[in-house]
Amino acid sequence: MNTLQVQPVARKVTSVCWLPPRAGQAYTDTELYFVTGSSARHKELVLWTTRNPDFESESEPSAEEKTLATLVAKATHDGDVHDIAVVSADVIATASSYGTISIYDIQHNSLKLRESVTAHRFSSGEPAVSTALAVQPVNSSDAEIASCGEDGRIAYVPLARLDALQAYEVDSTVVTGVCWPTPAQVAASTRAGQIKLFDRRSPAEVSAVFADQTKNYSFECITSHPSQSFRLATGTDTGAVLLWDIRNPKKPVAEVFNVHESNVWKVRYHPTDSSKIVSCSEDASIAITQWSSDKLSATREMHHLSGFFNALSIGCFDVCPFTRTNLLVAGSDSGNILMAKSESTEFSLF
């Protein structure tokens, strides 16, 4: 098991995402920025900076350089931060425990709330937790955010006009994750172990439902392949990562990897090498699983990352897609930021 570097930050980090670099403006290539969202006592968004490992010297780092990340700015957040999605280099969207979707601007090393809207409510009027959100993969200002919640709804929020929100009840349990396999298709995972597909043009109707017929799972999260829209991955409450190929409706589950001992809170395809799946879990570890669509040459390697001084659940992570070196940042319930770096050529870690 490889080791994650640990930096205590005294707040429960529940969400994290890298920001795209903006060379020549606020950011330089030698510095990378990421945002963390925290919960419980400290409901905050924090902007951090860290050195770009592509430019790091091989000499022994100084004490200052041993610090993983330096706090740049922070802003209070309305409720626990359940998810963060990057809209652009200077705009992020967040999902909160009060059911709100908020848009924050990142300007001159500061985080500023632009606008927010309540997207999830129970029929009793009580706010429902927004469990996850995803930004429509289109390069235009009229992109939408899809968010899901404990009220069983998926809400579509146009970035340009948050008040033009549309919400549809799609499940009677909790919708735990949402992603956009294509700009016109939304996939959601449910607590009852189903994947539901929706066509954005008729969002109230479920266009397809997939479930594993062999075993009852409860899904915690979902993600789509970066380029093959028919490939999805879900994380379960039993510690398994399921790969789906929804071209085959009779047997949509392509593979099951039992990589963790407990709930898989987040799963992502590696942004630059989609033959690997990264997942984090309640068992305080991050797993990197090698899979391949070609079953004949399939090599099934698995690596776990953990930190000795991090005993509790790792609830979020993000792999930096902008560096040559593999760079992963994660957050945990133990109040730590965790980081792992490795050269691209070195498969031992990634």
Add this chain to the structure above:
Amino acid sequence: MPRKRTDKFVICRDTEAVTYLEPGLFPAGRQSEWTEQNRTLTFSIHPLSNQVAIAVAGKQPSESLAQKVPVYEQDQVVHICGLAGVPDNRLPFVNDTHAVFRTLQKIMETSGEERVAVGVDSLLRMSALYREAMLRQIRVLQEASDVTEFIAGEVDTFHSMHAVWHLLEIIYLTTNLPGLSTSIVPHFMEWLNLNFPAPLAEDGQRILANADLALNTELWPYMRKLALRGHVSVLANMLERVGQELSASAARWARDVAKIARNMPLGSSEETAGSFNARWRRWNEELQNAATAISSLLPSDDVALEPLSTVVDIMRGDADAISAEGESWQDILGALLLYSEPTSQADRLPSLAGIVVEQFQAAEFSVLDRALVALLSYELPEFLVFCNQIDPWLSAHMADLMDHISILDVCRAAFAVDPREHYLLALGEMYVGHENLWRVGLDYFGLGGVARCVMAEYAMRIPLESDAKARQVLGVCREFGLAMAVDRIHRQLGRQQWRRGRLGAAIAHFAEVSDRVSIGLICDQLWDQYLESGVLAYGPVIDSVLAAGLSHDRLQFLTRYRDFHESYKAQQFVDAGGMLLSILVSEIAPPHAVADLLVDAIPLLEGDVLVFSADQTLVLMRYAEALQQSPFPTRGSSRLGAVDEGELNIFNVACARNLARSFLV
């Protein structure tokens, strides 16, 4: 009659403390005037967190008072006050040490399963990790930009915790490592110099830089401190340097003493005790000779000779000189060990510590002193009590470590309760109410026995702000086998989701604990909604639940009834009829729905196609007869649900016609 005497410690859980509200709820100094107006304070403590709700209340109900009492606006407010909990700057320390605690428990559990004794080196490694976390915390606190009184207090507490922990480590772990010298002395000196301010090299340089060195008043106290703390090499350097500034006679002796100091024998694990003792005796004789020679020159006009003589006396282990010069009992004990008994083992500490401590006023001792003395004297029960006074973290983890070293049984005999369980429980209680530390708190409860029961009670009270947190709490409960807590939490969540109108989620929670009654009631609610609206809208609810593999009569009824409608819509009347009949025959429908099912059969009975055979029609008629003869209204006020008698009569006629048709076909 002899008085009953108890020799067991009873741990006082509630240390007396007075908390003042700032600002107060009534004007300062006007308490009596305030209470005369029928007013008092009432409070309620939160069951989980460190919060108290405080409000002004009337001593007697206002209705029972003869005259009307004025009502003030400020008395209508309920104040929520947070009692001192875990400060934010402690969170990294709590999390770090929790990780070590978990690893230590895992090591012990594994060894228990495999029946292998855990090596001292494993325990020592864990102990060092605890100390590392304490030192890191001290460093972080000292680096804080704003050192407040509170932070200064925290630094002191952590210094004390480290001193106590380190001493226990050297007595019970370091000196028990296989293959190393078992003498406590070098470890004790290391402990002394690390935990209590040692003479600083900067001070020495500052003193040496002074122009008139021989007359510097700080010089000899510094040298004596060096001698007491065993810094003989530094002392030798200083003496040589000072010698250049002294008179010829004093300078000669300073050089000689420096030379002897440099040759002080150091023990090693490869050398036998006999060989070391012989070397030590020779070195001590040299010092003795030097001491005799210097004292023969006294009294002298040379001001350097007397302090030099004192330094030599300290080094030759003269108890009087050491006692006279040592500022603290730790210094004296260290110097005595180093110069008088350099091969002492840990078991020599109690008697030697007793002799040294007698020279001090015990009443002036701090809690740290008391804890250290208790540990040195092997008074372990007292030691634990003092540890708790330093910090609850220390007593909890210390009791745990002592249990793993197998020295806690002495305390178990002396305490009225198991000290490890008690202190860990107290620590867990402190953490479990904290929003960030509830998971850490639960881990400290996971010891079995009483702690498990307490854990279950707390687990059921942890606020479940989100579904993910609920799953985390349930996961912990399952891990520790708290079946009752799992049951209660699921029922609570089920009711919460039901109230919120999330019927699918509610059924899923009730299904986890096999609460078939609640599931039945929810299904009835779905059925009622259908009867009320006429729209079969419960499909998605039951689909989600059925996808999770749940099986329940009422769910099956709702599913088959939906299938019946779908077949009917698709004009597959024979299939629809078969479906309806199977619902009735399998008796999965609630009694109050039977009438509706029979009415649903009318279009099939009256249709162009013959759906029901003679036998099947007779079955339907039997159900109608049973329904009409049923003496008990099953639900609501009528046994017929939403159906009236007229509809049932139509059903009877339709059955008769269908029966006739079936005989003809």
